Amino acid sequence: MAVLPTCAILERGQDSACKNLKRRYYQQAVLINKSDINPESIVYDFATTDVAGKYSVQFELFEGKKGYKFIGPEAGSSFSAEAAKSLSDNGFVQYTHTANMLLVGADEDSKAILAALDKANLVAAYQFTDGTVEILGLENGLSTQDYTYNVQTGGGGSPILLSSRESSPENYLPLVYKPAQGGDANADFNSNFENPTEGA
């Protein structure tokens, strides 16, 4: 029998029989302009250990840059992250990341934000209620799916979906954000991953 590559080998199982599961995301998203992420700082970690597998990424923004937080009602469920797996024509696994969020209002500010979202290439961070910070669209970015923005039928707002483009899906599932050595992922998320200017 042919020898399979290591990436095609399953090396561990999962016992969820007695686990208490977390079931939702915090209703917040941090959107980062992809061009603000320093590509040389991106470090992936897929090494597996005896105890657990790794699927994390570290990165930093250019100095003076930060992400922008979108917050919805915590009792709602408008904010969530998802990934859809498919195969390319040549059999390569690919993932379409989708970031679900909510935008409200018909005023100028809301329109300006929506127009920027439509044209931007973004990376999204979501935090699951177990503390895990997930990063979507890190390789190729996310953009808004086609939508109908109707604030009247939407109760004042409208759901917005940011997803990977059909022509450039991601190679990985949403990666788990790993902070710098000694840091805390929760603190970085709450600070919008800001990299303040030295001396500021």
Place this chain on the structure above:
Amino acid sequence: MTPQELFNKSPLEIRNSEPLMGFFLELFKEAYGYVPNCAGCTFNGYYNQLKDKYITKNSLNLTINNFNSMRTFILKRGLQNKQFMYKENNRPVRTYGNIMTDDFAVKYLEITNDVDSFDLLPHSYSVGLTDKQDLSIEDTLNHTENTIIDKPKQKRNRKK
């Protein structure tokens, strides 16, 4: 062994195993800053307390590295929920006061010199200040103009 593996075992298994009990006490001290007195006689209570903390607040990322990671400092009152940050190699490193480690505190102080946030400075940072004090005496003897201003080591007055 990870905390998850430890809490997969029953309290009885942990109490009957010296290595497991030792690991449990290390984890407890890292989470709460002290080793419980008579850990054996009220073990179930401490076990449930630590297990709840680990399971409900996984974002704390409780791990045992080595004894050097135990806290030897005390933050000022009211700063447990404050975010602290320093920059290393142009990368911001952030944490909250209640989960700050000794390593973070030392690096934070070396870079920002924010001693006013601490009632008790980390041990290794205080030792460094003492070394600088010896150096300043030597410099004085060599008639150099530069002097090092030492912050007095702050001690917490314990009520009896």
